[in-house]
Amino acid sequence: MAASAPPAPGVDLAPGPAHAWATACEYAACTLDTEPGSARLARDFVRSTLRAWGFEDRLADVELVAHEFVVNALTHGLGHVWAEPCPHPVVLGLFRDGDDMLCAAFDPGIRQPRPVWHRTEPSPLADAGRGLQLVAAVSEYWGWTPPGPEGKAVWAAFCSAPAVPPALANRLLSLTELLTGRERPRLITATARPAAA
Template identity: 40%
Template sequence: MTADTAIRPATPAHNATGTDRAAPGTFATCALSGDLQAAGVARHFTRTTLQGWDMGDLVDNVELIVSEMLSNAIRHGLTGARDLPGTPNLVGLGLLRRGGTVLCAVSDPSSDIPVVREADAFAESGRGLHLIDSLSASWGWTPPNRAGKAVWATVSAACG
């Protein structure tokens, strides 16, 4: 299965007023391969889903957060896991809408937790978690287990 076939476009739910705004608690997921196309697929999925939920004002920040989390999952979460038998070379992306807040999460098969490091002004990388921290209301990760972990962040209309 390719990342493109794993995408299930989020369709807005009808609420009590009969409008096409997404109902609170709407959830969408996307399985992504750990290759170079994953970031573009994740950004498209995020943009399409949030626009379908009438949350276009959050798209830029959530897309950036998802891109950073996905980059970390591919760079650090798939390292070593690629060689383990029975371990799929996949990461997962989930978006959950609760009222005016979106929770985004990226899962990977690694049990290594994210480590915030002091950013080097001259380094080309190492600022992703700082960026996630500055653009989100909160962020963290699930306790790692044999299946891996998920890194998550919440973004509210008030934060966007």
């Protein structure tokens, strides 16, 4: 597990001033292998980072989201890239700006997330189909970036703002461009559960 920080002064990862790194904002990341223990390592990383940042009130929610994102990345995001060398492993990033936070997972897959909205409650015996529903339930916003040549990001925001705060969105977009190879990426926000017919 490796932690990252914003680039050194004078290093510009982004295409313009709108994507500049703010020194007051914090960022941490870890890379995860394709091993079964990666989801546990992701939860450990989230726990230690959020405690250091003083975000213990959202710890359980962010741990749940990180776990779901990593499991989905390993299950669906790596499906077509088992050949070596993999463009990059799964990267889990946490972005913080004041009281607002964003959790994102980057994987080399090109498949976009497909939330399964059940018209009725899923069977208690169903072993899949609830993960992104849980992400939607515990985060204020969630979504993904369109895939680039080397993958995509799936993200969830934990904030009080009526939209993803620009400082967090810009940082996520800068890292997305770097890790996925997509020039000028954009955020797609997932829609709410469809109304019952």
